[in-house]
Amino acid sequence: MSSKATVLGVGIATLDLINEVEVYPVEDAEVRALAQRRVRGGNVTNSLSLLAQLGHRCAWVGTLADDAASGLIREDLAHRGIDAAAATCVAGAVTPTSYITLSRTTGSRTIVHYRDLPELDFQAFARVPLDGLAWVHFEGRNPAETRRMIRRVRDERPAAGLSLELEKARPGMDALLDGPQLLLAGRAYAQAVGFSDPGPFLEDLIERTSAELCVVAWGERGASYLVRGDVTRQIPAHRPEQVVDTLGAGDCFNAAVIDGLLRGLATDDAVARAVGLAGFKCGRQGLDGLVEAACREGFLTGV
Ligand code: ADP
Ligand code: FRU
Numbered sequence: 001m002s003s004k005a006t007v008l009g010v011g012i013a014t015l016d017l018i019n020e021v022e023v024y025p026v027e028d029a030e031v032r033a034l035a036q037r038r039v040r041g042g043n044v045t046n047s048l049s050l051l052a053q054l055g056h057r058c059a060w061v062g063t064l065a066d067d068a069a070s071g072l073i074r075e076d077l078a079h080r081g082i083d084a085a086a087a088t089c090v091a092g093a094v095t096p097t098s099y100i101t102l103s104r105t106t107g108s109r110t111i112v113h114y115r116d117l118p119e120l121d122f123q124a125f126a127r128v129p130l131d132g133l134a135w136v137h138f139e140g141r142n143p144a145e146t147r148r149m150i151r152r153v154r155d156e157r158p159a160a161g162l163s164l165e166l167e168k169a170r171p172g173m174d175a176l177l178d179g180p181q182l183l184l185a186g187r188a189y190a191q192a193v194g195f196s197d198p199g200p201f202l203e204d205l206i207e208r209t210s211a212e213l214c215v216v217a218w219g220e221r222g223a224s225y226l227v228r229g230d231v232t233r234q235i236p237a238h239r240p241e242q243v244v245d246t247l248g249a250g251d252c253f254n255a256a257v258i259d260g261l262l263r264g265l266a267t268d269d270a271v272a273r274a275v276g277l278a279g280f281k282c283g284r285q286g287l288d289g290l291v292e293a294a295c296r297e298g299f300l301t302g303v
Contacts, residue, residue, distance in 0.1 A: 006057045006132050007258070010120065010149060011044025011139030011165070013062055013077070013087075014096045014113070015069040018247065024103045024110060034104065039286070040076035041098055043165060044139050046251035046287060047258070048082050053291035054259045054303055059083040061128050063120050069095035086128045093117045100247060107243030107282060122148040135161035135262060137254070138180070140189075143172035150179040163258055164211075167250070169193050177209035182261065184254045185216040198224035199232040213267060217253050217278070219246075225271050233268065235275045240283025248287050253278035263302070273300070 019033035048058040060077060064070045064087050073095065077084045096115035102108075119142040130136075136153045138146055153162055163182040166173065169192035177183070183205060195201035198216045205214045206226050215225040222237035256277045260270025280294050281287065294300035 006059070007048065007051050007135045007137065007262075008059045008061065008128070008130070008133050009044040009048040009051075009137050010061050010125070010146075011137075011141065012042040012096060012115075013040060013045040013060065013064065013073045014042040014098050014115075015039075015072065016041035016098045016100055016247075018100045018102055018109075020102045020104055022103075023105045024101060024108065037286075038072070040073045041248070042096075043167060043251050043254075044137060045073075045077065045082070046248045047137065047255040048077075049080050049287055050252050050255035050290065051259060052080050052082055053289075054255070056259070056262070057081075057083075059086065061086045061088075061120065061125065063088050063090055063093075063117055063124075065089075065093035065095045065117055066091050067093075067095055069097070088120060088124045090118055102245060102247060104244075107246050109245070109247040111247075119145065120149075121145045122152075125149045126152065130157050130160075133157055133160050135163070135258060137163045137258060138165065138176070140164050140166045140168075140173055140176055141170060143170065143175050147175045147179075150176060154179050161258070161261060163254075165254055174208060177205075177211070180209070180211050181213065182257070183209055183211045183214045184257060185214065186250055187216065187218045190216055190218075198234065202226040202232050215257060215271060217250050219249075223253065223271055223275050223278075225267065227267055233271075235272050238276045238279030240279055243282050245285045246282050249278045249282055252281045252287060252290065276300075 016039050018037040020035040025031045052058045094116050099112045101110045122145045162180045164180040166185040166189040190201040202214050212228045217223045220237050222235045224234045226232045253274045256274035260273050
């Protein structure tokens with residue numbers, strides 16, 4: 001497959017209000033933020049911003065409100081060359097907002113997310129052109145509608161890569177497991193469905209999906225993956241000198257796995273490269289300029 005593939009991401013775009021604090025506060029405390037950032041966030045749009053840095057042509061489809069914050073989202077996506085022409089605008093809605101406390105001591109991020117914006121439905125997705133797409137990446141949300149979207153991609157672009165992020169356990173999510181070739185799960189999802197270790201989680205998941213590859217990211221423990229018919233393998237985390245900012249590490253990881261597979265890397269190499277880039281990310285603030293910095297520091301090659 002081409003390394004300059006066209007990737008479509010289906011999921012959310014948010015406004016992230018990030019307060020950096022010295023240490024994470026206790027309940028009912030009053031603390032002063034040391035710095036504040038107001039940026040576009042959202043799992044799939046974060047992943048697309050990385051895929052764009054990795055050289056792919058990217059497009060996003062999801063819903064947007066018609067308030068001032070949605071202007072910031074549109075401008076940010078345009079600035080990154082991510083085509084948002086197919087997004088649906090919902091009149092009178094409010095941009096989903098994440099209130100994020102980032103600890104300078106640990107680099108951990110605590111997210112309080114508020115949303116009151118309808119999810120993308122199949123009717124809107126049915127109008128999105130799929131020609132020329134090499135990969136479609138979905139967030140695992142709104143299962144009844146997303147299931148139909150996955151089916152459409154499978155029917156109309158059978159050769160395209162198809163991945164699904166499993167971040168939160170939501171009712172009806174199992175309906176999404178038939179169709180994708182790659183599942184990208186998070187630790188929170190694994191724990192919510194009853195597993196405290198990656199191995200048993202992946203062995204259970206692969207039995208319930210058509211995917212040939214299941215991956216689970218596990219924070220500072222790195223990531224594990226299972227290719228159908230093989231055994232679970234684990235890649236330890238790449239630990240940066242100092243963990244500065246873990247916000248979006250999972251989104252970066254997902255993007256790098258997709259990028260590696262699009263480049264035709266072997267699974268081991270694709271996952272190892274993604275663990276490396278996500279760890280490198282944790283040592284830096286934000287996602288901007290990440291790939292350039294990783295290349296400059298000899299951390300990433302062949303981009
Ligand atoms: P999310 O951002 O969705 O919570 P994770 O915390 O699982 O995702 O992080 C995704 C990947 O980022 C992990 O698999 C790991 O490779 C890397 N990572 C996350 N936190 C750290 C950390 N503290 N040190 C090194 N690597 C990390
Ligand atoms: C980070 C992130 C933030 C967003 C939140 C949504 O992974 O995508 O940018 O606000 O998660 O759950």
